[in-house]
Amino acid sequence: xxxxxxxxxxxxxxxxxxxxxxxxxxxxxxxxxxxxxxxxxxxxxxxxxxxxxxxxxxxxxxxxxxxxxxxxxxxxxxxxxxxxxxxxxxxxxxxxxxxxxxxxxxxxxxxxxxxxxxxxxxxxxxxxxxxxxxxxxxxxxxxxxxxxxxxxxxxxxxxxxxxxxxxxxxxxxxxxxxxxxxxxxxxxxxxxxxxxxxxxxxxxxxxxxxxxxxxxxxxxxxxxxxxxxxxxxxxxxxxxxxxxxxxxxxxxxxxxxxxxxxxxxxxxxxxxxxxxxxxxxxxxxxxxxxxxxxxxxxxxxxxxxxxxxxxxxxxxxxx
Amino acid sequence: xxxxxxxxxxxxxxxxxxxxxxxxxxxxxxxxxxxxxxxxxxxxxxxxxxxxxxxxxxxxxxxxxxxxxxxxxxxxxxxxxxxxxxxxxxxxxxxxxxxxxxxxxxxxxxxxxxxxxxxxxxxxxxxxxxxxxxxxxxxxxxxxxxxxxxxxxxxxxxxxxxxxxxxxxxxxxxxxxxxxxxxxxxxxxxxxxxxxxxxxxxxxxxxxxxxxxxxxxxxxxxxxxxxxxxxxxxxxxxxxxxxxxxxxxxxxxxxxxxxxxxxxxxxxxxxxxxx
Numbered sequence: 001x002x003x004x005x006x007x008x009x010x011x012x013x014x015x016x017x018x019x020x021x022x023x024x025x026x027x028x029x030x031x032x033x034x035x036x037x038x039x040x041x042x043x044x045x046x047x048x049x050x051x052x053x054x055x056x057x058x059x060x061x062x063x064x065x066x067x068x069x070x071x072x073x074x075x076x077x078x079x080x081x082x083x084x085x086x087x088x089x090x091x092x093x094x095x096x097x098x099x100x101x102x103x104x105x106x107x108x109x110x111x112x113x114x115x116x117x118x119x120x121x122x123x124x125x126x127x128x129x130x131x132x133x134x135x136x137x138x139x140x141x142x143x144x145x146x147x148x149x150x151x152x153x154x155x156x157x158x159x160x161x162x163x164x165x166x167x168x169x170x171x172x173x174x175x176x177x178x179x180x181x182x183x184x185x186x187x188x189x190x191x192x193x194x195x196x197x198x199x200x201x202x203x204x205x206x207x208x209x210x211x212x213x214x215x216x217x218x219x220x221x222x223x224x225x226x227x228x229x230x231x232x233x234x235x236x237x238x239x240x241x242x243x244x245x246x247x248x249x250x251x252x253x254x255x256x257x258x259x260x261x262x263x264x265x266x267x268x269x270x271x272x273x274x275x276x277x278x279x280x281x282x283x284x285x286x287x288x289x290x291x292x293x294x295x296x297x298x299x300x301x302x303x304x305x306x307x308x309x310x311x312x313x314x315x316x317x318x319x
Numbered sequence: 320x321x322x323x324x325x326x327x328x329x330x331x332x333x334x335x336x337x338x339x340x341x342x343x344x345x346x347x348x349x350x351x352x353x354x355x356x357x358x359x360x361x362x363x364x365x366x367x368x369x370x371x372x373x374x375x376x377x378x379x380x381x382x383x384x385x386x387x388x389x390x391x392x393x394x395x396x397x398x399x400x401x402x403x404x405x406x407x408x409x410x411x412x413x414x415x416x417x418x419x420x421x422x423x424x425x426x427x428x429x430x431x432x433x434x435x436x437x438x439x440x441x442x443x444x445x446x447x448x449x450x451x452x453x454x455x456x457x458x459x460x461x462x463x464x465x466x467x468x469x470x471x472x473x474x475x476x477x478x479x480x481x482x483x484x485x486x487x488x489x490x491x492x493x494x495x496x497x498x499x500x501x502x503x504x505x506x507x508x509x510x511x512x513x514x515x516x517x518x519x520x521x522x523x524x525x526x527x528x529x530x531x532x533x534x535x536x537x538x539x540x541x542x543x544x545x546x547x548x549x550x551x552x553x554x555x556x557x558x559x560x561x562x563x564x565x566x567x568x569x570x571x572x573x574x575x576x577x578x579x580x581x582x583x584x585x586x587x588x589x590x591x592x593x594x
Contacts, residue, residue: 011591065426067590081590088429100424104345116337117430145348 002074003169003201004039004062009071010225011057031057033225035071041168044195044202046212049222050313055205058222059171062203063093076168089118092162092200096174099158101146107157108142111164118165125164132160135190152183159190163200170194172204176211188214209305221312228312233305240308243275246282248289249297259288270296278303327431334430335406338438346442353444360447367519368393368455382523387462388551389521394456395543396518399482400511401449407437407487408445410494411508414501417589426590433491433582465550474546474565481567482542486511488574489537491582498585514539523556530557541570 011032019025032054039045049055060066061073064080064087073080076090093100101110115125133139136156146154155175162170175191176184192215194200206212212219213233221229221236229239236242246262249271256264257272262285266273276285282300289295346353371393375386384392413436416422425435465471493507514537522530522544533540534557548555549564 013591060423063423063427065423065590069591084426085429085431088427091427093427095423098421098424100427102341102345104348105341109341109344113337113341117334117428119429 001041002038003041003043003076004037004203005072005074006035006037007072009035009058009061009068009073011054011061011066011069030225032061032068035222035225035227037220037227037230039201039203041201042195042199043218044191044216045204046216046219047203047205047222048207048209048212048219048309049205053223054225055222056173057225059093059173059203059205063091063171064088089165090168092165092167092170094155094158094162094170094172094175096155096172096177099146099154100161101154101157103147104145106143106145107138107149110146110157110161114161114164120165124166128164128166129160132163135193136160136186150183152179152186155179155183155187156190159187163194166198167200169201169203172202172206174206175204176206176208184208184210191215209309213305221309223313236305236308236312237278237303240312242278242303242308242311244278244280244282244303245301246274246276246285246289247299247301248272248274248293248295251294251296254293257289257293259285259292261285331431331434334434335438337430338435339441342438342441343443346444353442356442357444357447360444361451364397364448364451367516371519382521384521384523384553387459388553389519390455390459391463391551392521392543392547393519394452394454394459395478395482395547396515397452398449398456398479399542400486400515401445401447401452402479402483403486403490404511405441405443405445405449406483407490409439409441410437410490411497411504412440413494414497414504417497417501422589432586436494437491463551466552470565471550474550478543478546478550478567481571484571485538485542485567485574486515488571488578489514489539491578492574495578495581495585498589510537510539514542518543521553527557534559534563538570538574541567 009032010030012028012030015027015029016024017027035054035058047055047058057066061068062075062080064084067081075087078087078090080087101107102113111125111129114120115122120128133142136159138153138156138160141149141153141157146157149157159175170191172191176187179187188211191202191204195202195215202215204211204216217232219229219231219233219236220227229236231239245265250257251270253270254272256267257274259274261280262274262276264272265275274285274289276282286298368390371386371389374381375389379385381389410433413422416425416436416439422432422436425432425439428435489510490507493503493510496503496506514533517525517533518539522540530540530544533544545555545559545564546567547553549561555564
């Protein structure tokens with residue numbers, strides 16, 4: 001069942017820039033330019049793209065904060081633009097850089113406000129809170145004013161606050177930004193639990209690809225307001241035309257070797273780096289190199305997902 | 320329709336109350352600072368009146384109004400502005416919220432945005448102004464020899480309520496402008512705080528055009544000037560029909576409609592509905 005549906009959604013902003021002393025030029029910027037995709041219930045989707053690609057604008061439209069300029073949008077059966085407050089009951093939102101918690105009050109008080117604002121029945125609120133406290137290890141923090149929490153503790157607090165009303169969809173905007181390794185791991189573990197056990201649909205934007213590798217079965221890459229890739233993480237390599245690297249240590253230093261199906265990208269003394277298409281097998285290449293040059297050692301390196309995505313962003317800029 | 324409208328109004332009030340309660344508890348985390356701020360607030364507000372007192376050391380009347388009569392204007396104007404500021408005054412920080420991106424936090428909650436924003440940073444220390452104004456009003460009533468008739472008795476609470484609503488609408492209307500122009504706060508302050516200061520003085524000391532502007536333009540005259548003419552039995556410098564002196568609730572209702580329309584238009588512009 002599709003929980004999030006977008007059909008040719010567009011959103012543009014008018015930007016006024018100064019041109020000369022008094023004259024101002026209006027310019028239309030298309031932040032989101034014809035987005036169409038659906039997310040099924042229970043999916044965990046990574047939504048990535050370079051800064052300014054339209055990620056935040058999409059999230060703001062999906063939460064009902066912004067209204068699309070055109071196109072059709074449905075989240076949990078609701079048109080976010082028309083029924084913002086009704087939608088709010090069905091979604092949870094965590095902004096990595098803005099907290100919804102009350103700064104000077106104990107964590108507990110923010111959860112109490114959520115109970116009243118979201119009109120959560122007492123028993124359900126208690127059950128959900130207990131679960132979050134256990135999974136996020138918040139027990140000792142409940143009576144601590146939020147301003148005294150570390151960034152990681154606050155993020156855990158924010159996650160709990162976003163889930164007390166049992167939302168069907170959870171949007172996370174950079175949930176691990178600025179966190180240390182341990183906190184990141186805790187947050188990811190919790191999100192996996194929420195996604196698999198509760199079946200909450202998760203859509204997260206991030207610049208940390210480990211989040212995606214560990215959580216998301218599906219990744220969407222967006223650039224210039226359009227989807228440039230939508231599929232599994234593995235498929236990204238093919239789509240991004242990524243390359244693997246064969247590193248060979250020759251018996252003695254030589255000029256760059258020449259073999260079909262690969263090109264030398266780096267030479268350092270007797271060591272040479274050969275790049276070849278990721279989907280090709282390394283065996284024939286290795287055989288042809290070994291046939292011509294005496295080898296001391298070798299290794300094959302998988303492409304880093306960061307590089308793949310960086311290349312994809314760069315291509316999208318050109319294309 | 321009417322039912323959903325009352326339900327929505329009740330939910331707005333409840334949301335306001337919930338958020339205001341959170342802020343009250345937040346501020347109580349700093350109890351001493353709260354007490355000092357409240358006292359400072361009363362002291363600075365009282366300075367306005369000290370100016371009036373100094374003036375009356377040189378003259379017995381100002382524009383044909385005696386000191387207790389002026390205190391009546393001062394008290395009613397301060398009470399209305401003070402209560403409006405207490406209830407919705409925080410809305411004037413809207414521009415900052417838009418710049419900081421924290422308006423979005425309000426918009427993702429299932430409660431009316433306006434109610435939440437009015438209660439934002441709610442602080443009981445804002446009670447300073449209405450308390451001090453109320454005390455002065457009580458003093459002026461004890462010194463004035465008002466000929467209390469039923470209509471005058473009724474006008475008193477009506478005037479304070481309508482005045483509060485009118486100032487609240489100026490706050491909200493002014494804040495709405497910040498959706499387009501985020502430095503509009505100063506403009507709004509000149510109408511709220513500036514307007515309240517003007518209303519502390521009798522209408523007779525101002526140019527007729529200005530007074531007419533407060534009747535037919537931004538209807539601040541309905542906060543206290545017009546009803547005060549009736550209660551204190553003073554002549555109307557504009558010579559308007561007596562009905563105007565009773566029309567504060569009507570003016571307040573018109574203000575509510577205008578402020579609501581402005582707020583909706585502003586929020587629509589922010590969210591990007593229409594053009």
